[in-house]
Amino acid sequence: RAKGLVPNAVQTPLGTVRQDFTSSPNWLRVEVTNKGIYKVDAADFAAAGFPIGSIDPRTIRVFTGSGLPVLEELNPPSGWLSETAISVVGEGDGRLDGTDYVLFYGLGSSGWKDEMGAAPLDSMQRYINHPYETKNYYWLTWGGTFTNPPLRWGARNGAPELANGA
Numbered sequence: 001r002a003k004g005l006v007p008n009a010v011q012t013p014l015g016t017v018r019q020d021f022t023s024s025p026n027w028l029r030v031e032v033t034n035k036g037i038y039k040v041d042a043a044d045f046a047a048a049g050f051p052i053g054s055i056d057p058r059t060i061r062v063f064t065g066s067g068l069p070v071l072e073e074l075n076p077p078s079g080w081l082s083e084t085a086i087s088v089v090g091e092g093d094g095r096l097d098g099t100d101y102v103l104f105y106g107l108g109s110s111g112w113k114d115e116m117g118a119a120p121l122d123s124m125q126r127y128i129n130h131p132y133e134t135k136n137y138y139w140l141t142w143g144g145t146f147t148n149p150p151l152r153w154g155a156r157n158g159a160p161e162l163a164n165g166a
Helices: 042-047
Strands: 027-032 036-041 061-064 082-084 087-089 101-106 136-141
Touching: 027 036, 036 042, 061 101, 101 136
Parallel strands: none
Antiparallel strands: 027 136, 036 101, 061 082, 061 136, 087 101
């Protein structure tokens, strides 16, 4: 349980200040080893020592850094953590119950540059094999004094469409 960490607030190019760890007192670190969909449920919050009855799932957010190694051929990291869109199943009632859970798409510490938001430098260097780390970290938080609403996955109709429009 990471609580009360206070990195410096970062001013974005548009002049606004990004949110930092002081925006919420509640933080849960999740380790990710591979690319995929990850699930965090009420039992995971409870196992980390958080009382699930006091968590409003409508306020849950997930943040992450790039996971990229800081190498001379890559641009140095800028800013703080970035919020990633998530799905919170069962958030409608405002209580974190035993059947509620959070889904997010996570990337490991190694992977393809285009998946990690880094443009390939040349045709030979498209895959990043992180030389120092085997995990990437995601931070879940809830409550707090964030100014914007939490990011959520959008819903799309998956029904097939006929070519003739019928």
